[in-house]
Amino acid sequence: IEYSTEPFESLYEVYEDIGSGQFAVVRRCVEKATRSEYAAKYIRKRRVASSRRGLPLEVIAREVHVLQKLHKHQIIISLHQVFDNGQHVILVLELVRGGELFEHISERERLSEEEASAFLHQILLGVCHMHSHDIAHLDLKPENVLLLSKNRQHIKLIDFGLSRVITDAEEVRDLMGTAEFVAPEIVNYEPLCLATDMWAIGVITYILVSGSSPFLGDSQQETFNNVTAVDYTFDTQYFSGTSDLAKDFICRLLVKDVRKRMTAKESLSHPWIQPESEEQEEERRDAQTNMDN
Numbered sequence: 658i659e660y661s662t663e664p665f666e667s668l669y670e671v672y673e674d675i676g677s678g679q680f681a682v683v684r685r686c687v688e689k690a691t692r693s694e695y696a697a698k699y700i701r702k703r704r705v706a707s708s709r710r711g712l713p714l715e716v717i718a719r720e721v722h723v724l725q726k727l728h729k730h731q732i733i734i735s736l737h738q739v740f741d742n743g744q745h746v747i748l749v750l751e752l753v754r755g756g757e758l759f760e761h762i763s764e765r766e767r768l769s770e771e772e773a774s775a776f777l778h779q780i781l782l783g784v785c786h787m788h789s790h791d792i793a794h795l796d797l798k799p800e801n802v803l804l805l806s807k808n809r810q811h812i813k814l815i816d817f818g819l820s821r822v823i824t825d826a827e828e829v830r831d832l833m834g835t836a837e838f839v840a841p842e843i844v845n846y847e848p849l850c851l852a853t854d855m856w857a858i859g860v861i862t863y864i865l866v867s868g869s870s871p872f873l874g875d876s877q878q879e880t881f882n883n884v885t886a887v888d889y890t891f892d893t894q895y896f897s898g899t900s901d902l903a904k905d906f907i908c909r910l911l912v913k914d915v916r917k918r919m920t921a922k923e924s925l926s927h928p929w930i931q932p933e934s935e936e937q938e939e940e941r942r943d944a945q946t947n948m949d950n
């Protein structure tokens with residue numbers, strides 16, 4: 658997709674803000690020719706190399722390339738068009754209206770294991786697709802998982818602003834992401850890898866089934882210390898009703914050695930995600946984390 662320099666506002670009607678990040682604002686918009694709705698992500702361009710506002714073009718281009726490679730997958734947000742209006746690059750993305758998984762959890766405090774496992778199964782399908790193209794997301798967290806609609810379990814992964822192709826040669830080390838979800842190798846400036854996403858999935862699973870966060874400290878530094886020490890417990894206050902399968906799934910992801918961490922492919926066949934037997938199905942269903950009972 659080349660960046661059109663057609664005036665964006667001549668082809669789209671722009672409506673309310675639906676999201677915002679450090680360098681981007683997302684607005685609902687309508688394509689005049691088709692009356693179809695989209696999400697317009699305005700990414701500010703960095704004018705001067707030394708400035709801190711906006712992003713350099715090559716960083717913006719990375720997100721566009723990643724989306725172009727991945728977006729035909731049903732779990733990955735799809736990219737419709739790209740504009741450059743001088744001050745911003747505007748990504749015209751599929752519009753997803755169900756809100757963040759993060760809000761869905763906060764409303765419920767925690768999810769039943771069946772619901773959590775169903776969400777994770779979809780996230781893993783999307784991450785498997787990315788990893789099969791050697792692309793790491795590097796910013797997986799509940800805020801970057803959107804629900805297609807409120808009460809449905811279909812989700813989309815968004816915000817590929819930090820994602821990149823991981824080639825062994827390029828030892829990418831710049832610290833990034835959100836402290837609560839970063840893996841030990843990021844805190845220690847070791848080379849990033851696809852397994853970095855799998856650590857984040859372990860943290861997301863822990864939060865979905867318990868409502869608490871494994872490494873969160875009172876400061877970013879304390880959180881980093883907890884991460885590098887892999888210092889977490891299944892506190893009975895939050896995990897008394899959690900199935901052994903769920904805890905086993907989390908344990909195999911929150912592993913410091915990236916070579917020993919479960920891969921996306923392996924995690925798809927873990928019994929908590931893909932029950933092999935009626936007993937395992939029952940164990941997941943009967944877990945006491947279900948707040949309804």
Ligand SMILES: Cc1ccnnc1
Nearest residue numbers: 676683696751752753
């Ligand atoms: C925030 C957002 C991003 C992409 N699509 N829909 C909504």
